Amino acid sequence: MEQMTASKPSEEAAPVAAAPTTVRLEPTSGFSRVLSPRELWRYRDLALQIVVRDITLRYRQTALGAAWAILQPVAFMIIFSVFFGRVAGVSSGDVPYALFSLAALVPWAFFSSALLLGSESLVMYKDLVSKIYFPRIFMPMGVIGAGFVDLGISIAILLVVVLVYGIVPSAAILFLPFLIILAAAALLGATALLSAINVRYRDVRYVVPFAVQMWLFITPVVYSASSISQPWQTLSAINPMAGVVEGFRWAVLDTGSPPWALIGMSTLGATLLLLIGLAYFDRVERSFADII
Amino acid sequence: MSDVAIELHELGKRFRLGLSHQGYGTLRDSLVNGVKAVPKKLIGRGPEVEYDYLDALRDVSFEVHRGEAIGLIGHNGAGKSTLLKVLSRIIEPSSGWADVTGRVGSLLEVGTGFHPELTGRENVFLNGAILGMRRAEIRARFDEIAEFADVDRFLDTPVKRYSSGMSVRLAFAVAAHLEPEILLVDEVLAVGDASFQRKSLAKMAEVAKAGSTVIFVSHNLATIQALCRRGILLERGAVLADAPVDEAVSQYLRGLERAASDDLLVRKDRHGWKESLVRKLAVYDVASGEADVVVGGRKAKIVIDCTEVLPMMDVRLTVVNSLGHPVATLDSELSSLSDVRDPELGPRIECEIDSLPLIPGRYRIDVVLRGRQELQDNLQAAAYFDVEPGVLDGRPMPAMGADGDVVLAHSWRLPPA
Numbered sequence: 001m002e003q004m005t006a007s008k009p010s011e012e013a014a015p016v017a018a019a020p021t022t023v024r025l026e027p028t029s030g031f032s033r034v035l036s037p038r039e040l041w042r043y044r045d046l047a048l049q050i051v052v053r054d055i056t057l058r059y060r061q062t063a064l065g066a067a068w069a070i071l072q073p074v075a076f077m078i079i080f081s082v083f084f085g086r087v088a089g090v091s092s093g094d095v096p097y098a099l100f101s102l103a104a105l106v107p108w109a110f111f112s113s114a115l116l117l118g119s120e121s122l123v124m125y126k127d128l129v130s131k132i133y134f135p136r137i138f139m140p141m142g143v144i145g146a147g148f149v150d151l152g153i154s155i156a157i158l159l160v161v162v163l164v165y166g167i168v169p170s171a172a173i174l175f176l177p178f179l180i181i182l183a184a185a186a187l188l189g190a191t192a193l194l195s196a197i198n199v200r201y202r203d204v205r206y207v208v209p210f211a212v213q214m215w216l217f218i219t220p221v222v223y224s225a226s227s228i229s230q231p232w233q234t235l236s237a238i239n240p241m242a243g244v245v246e247g248f249r250w251a252v253l254d255t256g257s258p259p260w261a262l263i264g265m266s267t268l269g270a271t272l273l274l275l276i277g278l279a280y281f282d283r284v285e286r287s288f289a290d291i292i
Numbered sequence: 293m294s295d296v297a298i299e300l301h302e303l304g305k306r307f308r309l310g311l312s313h314q315g316y317g318t319l320r321d322s323l324v325n326g327v328k329a330v331p332k333k334l335i336g337r338g339p340e341v342e343y344d345y346l347d348a349l350r351d352v353s354f355e356v357h358r359g360e361a362i363g364l365i366g367h368n369g370a371g372k373s374t375l376l377k378v379l380s381r382i383i384e385p386s387s388g389w390a391d392v393t394g395r396v397g398s399l400l401e402v403g404t405g406f407h408p409e410l411t412g413r414e415n416v417f418l419n420g421a422i423l424g425m426r427r428a429e430i431r432a433r434f435d436e437i438a439e440f441a442d443v444d445r446f447l448d449t450p451v452k453r454y455s456s457g458m459s460v461r462l463a464f465a466v467a468a469h470l471e472p473e474i475l476l477v478d479e480v481l482a483v484g485d486a487s488f489q490r491k492s493l494a495k496m497a498e499v500a501k502a503g504s505t506v507i508f509v510s511h512n513l514a515t516i517q518a519l520c521r522r523g524i525l526l527e528r529g530a531v532l533a534d535a536p537v538d539e540a541v542s543q544y545l546r547g548l549e550r551a552a553s554d555d556l557l558v559r560k561d562r563h564g565w566k567e568s569l570v571r572k573l574a575v576y577d578v579a580s581g582e583a584d585v586v587v588g589g590r591k592a593k594i595v596i597d598c599t600e601v602l603p604m605m606d607v608r609l610t611v612v613n614s615l616g617h618p619v620a621t622l623d624s625e626l627s628s629l630s631d632v633r634d635p636e637l638g639p640r641i642e643c644e645i646d647s648l649p650l651i652p653g654r655y656r657i658d659v660v661l662r663g664r665q666e667l668q669d670n671l672q673a674a675a676y677f678d679v680e681p682g683v684l685d686g687r688p689m690p691a692m693g694a695d696g697d698v699v700l701a702h703s704w705r706l707p708p709a
Binding site: 021022023024025026027028043045046048049050052053056057060127128130131132133134286287289290 | 307378379380381382383384385387388389390392393398405407409410414417418421423424425426427
């Protein structure tokens with residue numbers, strides 16, 4: 001039926017009614033929509049359009065455009081290099097502190113900006129939510145999807161900087177896509193949770209910027225995870241970004257043995273966050289239009 | 293295959309007021325209420341956590357056949373929009389169920405989803421996708437949409453630079469080309485200029501003729517009567533009448549008339565800030581002193597009694613004929629030098645019409661009261677009055693039932709008799 005409506009409607013093609021599906025609208029409880037792949041697939045074009053919208057909007061009427069993708073991590077890299085690298089003398093192992101922090105800041109910038117935008121995504125488009133039906137999960141997903149563009153640009157710059165420093169990444173770099181998926185899964189869980197809570201409690205708006213700052217410090221961005229003693233080092237990687245950040249360093253900077261324990265723990269953390277986030281979103285999605 | 297497109301079975305929707313009453317709560321409110329509820333939960337005693345409920349829909353049951361066009365009528369707050377929102381899956385019912393067969397297109401408010409920074413073209417694709425169209429479908433119909441909206445030259449201009457008419461036209465064009473099997477429409481025709489409204493009406497009639505099912509909500513009863521054969525009258529969330537459209541409309545109008553009783557304060561179907569309410573609205577024939585019967589062409593006086601005097605009080609009256617067509621608007625905000633602000637007047641507003649230019653018939657007045665720069669009160673059918681045949685400018689008026697609503701002072705030049 002999807003194909004039929006897509007083709008030029010002719011008189012013969014009129015029996016669109018071949019098999020119109022009946023949808024029963026009734027009070028529901030428990031889980032319903034988000035985890036219904038059929039529903040998401042039916043609206044797949046909308047998911048694409050929302051990502052396109054978010055990308056277009058991000059760079060329209062900005063003077064620097066895509067340069068913003070790299071400006072934030074580079075600015076932080078410079079500040080961190082001066083204050084943590086030089087002044088505080090934080091150890092960065094064998095690699096220069098600038099590289100050490102940039103490799104972590106690239107995934108971190110992706111994570112933090114998508115977290116901020118994603119948690120506002122439903123509230124920002126509340127007209128849409130209160131007037132039109134579509135799978136609401138596309139709103140936070142769109143933000144994350146658009147973030148991939150920035151991430152791609154900043155990874156490219158990161159690789160250039162790494163090569164300039166004379167480091168040739170090993171085959172470990174092939175592991176990057178997995179790390180990105182890990183970060184995206186954690187993000188989807190976190191933004192699903194926060195955007196859904198935001199619908200009911202606008203407190204989220206004040207909590208998230210603050211939480212992002214806190215999160216930066218519990219994630220080994222300015223310092224190395226190896227400076228934490230065991231077993232806390234591994235346990236702290238339940239924070240998904242810990243494994244992502246250390247994984248990025250290993251994959252890009254070729255820093256010896258892979259941090260399997262951290263990545264494993266973070267995979268567990270990201271999976272938990274994703275499940276909790278989607279489960280909560282799914283439970284409350286049906287009431288969004290009532291209270292937003 | 294069954295030919296029922298929509299079947300509703302004892303559908304109900306209950307909103308919880310209280311927290312959601314103020315839009316949204318804060319975590320603190322919720323915690324406070326949560327804590328209050330704890331002793332109650334534990335030992336069955338303690339302060340009651342009270343919520344107000346609003347039953348926006350109660351036990352609504354009806355069937356809509358494929359290809360049928362139905363008009364939903366009722367007061368503000370009767371549940372019309374809630375019903376459309378349930379049918380378009382935006383909100384979930386609280387009880388009962390509805391079976392909806394076929395692709396639903398909703399025009400609940402055209403142009404939501406339009407983003408001002410995006411160009412017309414980008415918005416067409418985004419909006420089409422939001423309404424459930426496939427990308428290929430939008431591409432196939434893109435030219436048609438642009439032509440219908442008549443904005444071809446501005447397709448690559450951001451919508452924020454469009455006039456409001458242009459963006460509404462574009463939005464409607466997208467929605468109109470959705471080719472849904474079921475079309476839900478709410479008040480869209482209130483926008484756009486007259487020629488676009490005609491075009492939209494024609495498009496909707498075409499959609500209905502092509503076999504789509506249409507559910508149509510509008511305050512414009514004439515449009516509903518033109519488009520639909522069956523009318524469903526809702527009152528306080530329940531179906532009051534389900535009948536041929538003319539019957540449903542006249543039942544609605546009779547209900548309005550009954551509601552225009554002497555003391556308007558008992559009316560609940562009003563909205564606004566409510567610091568001051570319209571208590572009574574009456575139309576007087578100044579010459580006879582009689583209320584609610586005015587001879588056409590004579591001086592008439594409309595008196596609006598309110599409960600409070602507020603700063604910056606203004607009133608807008610809409611005179612509506614017996615078919616539900618608005619005939620004239622009288623708005624005190626559009627001031628003239630002959631207007632008087634009288635500190636001695638008290639909570640009362642008066643409007644004088646030198647010679648009432650209405651043809652004989654029955655009219656009603658809808659009132660909007662403003663004060664303190666807020667909408668204070670909005671009441672439909674605050675009063676009814678009859679116009680008796682009279683003389684305007686020395687010329688007898690056409691009789692009741694003549695075409696048109698108004699009489700114009702005029703003169704002729706004719707060949708000799």
